Amino acid sequence: MKKFFFVSLLIPTLFSCSVNQHTLQKKYADLLTEESAKSHLTILASKEFAGRGTGQEGGKKTVEYIAKVFQELGLKPAVNGSYYQPVNLVKSSYVVEQFNLNNQTLVNAKDFYVTGSNAFRNFNASEIVFVGYGINTPSYSDYAGQNLAGKVVLVINEGEPMDASGNSLITGTSTLSDWSTSRSKRLQEVMKQNPALILSANSQAAEMIKRFGSRMTSGSYRLKSSDKETTNNSTAAPVVNITEATANQILAANNTSISKFKQTVSSTKKPNSSVLKASLNASMGSKKENLFDPNVLGVIEGTDLKDEVLIISGHYDHDGVLPDGTFFPGADDNGSGTVGVMEVAKAFAAAKKAGRGPRRTILFMAFAAEEKGLLGSDFYSQNPVFPLANTVACLNMDMIGRIDNKHLEGNHNYIHAIGSEMLSSELKAINEKANQDFTQMELDYMYDDPKDPMRIYYRSDQYNLAKHNIPVIFYFSGLHPDYHTPNDTVDKINFPMMAKREKLVFHTAWEIANRDKKLVVDKTPPPASGR
Template sequence: MKRLFSLLFIIPAVYSCSIAQDVQQKYADLITVESSKKHLTTLSSVEFEGRGTGQEGGRKAAEYIANEFRSYGLTPPVNGSYYQPVALQQIAYHAENFRIDGETWVNGKDFFVQGDHDFQDFSANEIIFVGYGIQHVNYNELSGIDVKGKVILLINEHEPTDASGKSHITKESYKSEWSSSRFKRIQELTKLQPAAIFSTGSQVAETLTKMKGRLTGGRVMLGDGNITNRNITQAIPVINISIATANKLLAKANTSVEKFKEETNKSFKPSTLQIKTPFAASMGVKVEKLGDPNVLGLLEGSDLKEEIIIISGHYDHDGILPDGTIFPGADDNGSGTTGVLELARAFSEAKKEGKGPRRSIVFIGLAAEEKGLLGSKYYTENPIFPLANTVACLNLDMIGRIDDKHLTGNHNYIHAIGTDKLSSELKQITETSNKEYTQMEIDFTYDDPKDPMRLYYRSDHYNFAQKGIPSAFFFSGLHPDYHTPNDTVDKIDFPMMVKREKLVFHITWEIANRAQRLAVDSNKE
């Protein structure tokens, strides 16, 4: 009889648990390959131009996320807006209206400038060619020449040698310090206070080829658009040009880089030339305020609505270069942004059908992660909801590929980083949810504090963790296309990406509906 009564109590409990699981699975299954592919194809498209911070593509991505939140019925929590303005400023070196003999040159394409000085105008009617720019007791090309306030051109490579390869400077068969240090020449020339320096040579040309089109801007940081009391490290601009470009200038003096080197190696006579050509440019450091926002959507909970769960993913990537090269960022982090949108839609549908979470969930597309986790840093320093009431942050960053480690092995995996750093319960929930619903290998390798990648510290969850909020970073790992133009949507493993999204959904469901908030009972490195 006792056994009968026990069974009568157990059967309803098991049935109730089964019903709850069915409900949870129903809404998880709203996350699909088709809907995920639609979002990610859009976010990584040419139209979105790599979603660069401070660029048009980044603005379009923020608008796309806000419009999706609106369509799901999420509440705009920032004084009636989905946007939290982030105080970003870009400190960048600009070279504008750059003209040589009436021809316009483009920074990052025809030349690249190194400098750190206030934005100002430069002009000259002639450029002084100083050969190798060497100032040595045995060979001084600047002897008796006043270049203060003038524009100079030098060949910043090697040094004059005889037919056997012996240096004219040291008279030895090995090269002197003037050959080995291009920086020494520049340093010594700047002491003479020229207005600007044109530098050419084989190494300069090689660097220019590698850098072509890659001048996308300077340093982005949190700030109010002002820089004061900065230490200027390079007051004289160094304009690096190719040998072909230098030869265009030298042709006006009936010589070339090759001809000059050949003649100098024979004569061992320092010489300078005046190149009669007008030069004008506006160059220097500018500070610009950027408008990239965090994008927030609130799904209000029921009886525990004052407690908040953050579901985050950064939407920015490397953008578009001046030469038109686009970094699509399909995996990094179009995939994580898609995951945030998919979870937002699934939980919104649950609430519409009366199955909403007890705790509130805030879905965030974070700005400027690639510039130093700046969007999440700004949010945690200027929270829209009290951090004391924030019970967890689950961050999705690169969840769409198969990494090098798993490429020849098990593809059914996910990296979960930081789950037990602050809360043992978060790791337990992660493992239980996976066992019950998604059955993946959970790789905790990157939790090792001795791991050289130190990935726990390299995504947006970390700023929440620093505030004592249990936080985790869900990740599919690194691959050869990381931060290259080849991170494209056709390389995404959508079935695995959706499986990873569903795992985070189930973890969130459990945290949102359990009786007690996550215990903060760990303090692991």
């Protein structure tokens, strides 16, 4: 009877503690409001912040804004007294300063686009060698009698010669040869002849330029491997992809066109290469630029378990402004996740100030250059400020502000919680319990399917922590028609859902940061092949 009496007294006490914890968490979670989220996001997605582009002025303003918010909240700088961890980047761009064809000025990404990595140089020619389809076989060769070394070469980079019956002159049947099925094959053949420059004409060039435009001039980015790395420019000829209309302007010098050329070859069953009188003057080549866009890090130090670290993250960069002036606000991608990091930081900072700080240290991190290949998180994983062995989890927010195509006509009260059980048998349960107790959303796990064709789990920053066996959740509201377009604007954000999603991250983080034992890592993740 005494034992029963003791337990009966204890149960109300435990229930009271549970209620108090619930009330306490909700008190701080309620600081995450629609109004606050909208205030931050309206600024970050404004023209003043210019799409938060890597290496651009808008990116610089963004990191200053985030650091200021962290400072005002009382978060400690994490990197030797600074909120910034510079990420050593190299930007490689193909720059076309001049391209003049037959006294007509053409513009890269408007009239043509270039692929190449040659050193910057001048190209001057008074004639262009036209090699038709650029095919070279024992029975049919567009190169017979032509010397291409050091010349400007025009090639039709698609199709192959056909006779009047629709049979290939290469295979002798209606089945096309690998000269048609492999577009790179004929370019490789032209390269063997050591030309100075290749003009590659195909019917898809105009559509490519229309669809991607200035994006094709934005360059590529990578992490810098060392301060002593050398520039390895290619000696291969650059390939200038031109439209059929531009090719026909060149061919007009011989009173022909692509269609007339094809008809001639079809009727004669012979190659019809020629030398065209044409002027070409160009100055172009590959240039490299060192960039140091930083990750932004702010810390709330833990108490008795402060050596263990929870990361709450989101990338701040987006597509910025293109050379033609196109502006990408990136309100959802990833202005929403960036705001989420700052808002969750606000709630934990308020708890810390009131003497309710987390037991484990929480690192709030806004990653750089995610859009360029997850480079900011990759850099952090190689140069961690806190030991990765002591990092217990990463909760990453990337696009948490919209309703995706899947849920548009159905339930809007949802979030994709990606990767929660990839490495830990406990993390998914913690997230589900937090959702059950506080936010009551549909937790969509569709992207956890190993056969997911989009490979979403591998496409945001948390993956660079998961590679080091750190349990992660990627919070994601899903894809929508405005993804990576100038139409990803603040007016389309669902702020009630955005705030609710932030609260789920907060409640999940609260449990992870305050539980007695760190999360177990007891699962083997799926292979990353196909990323």
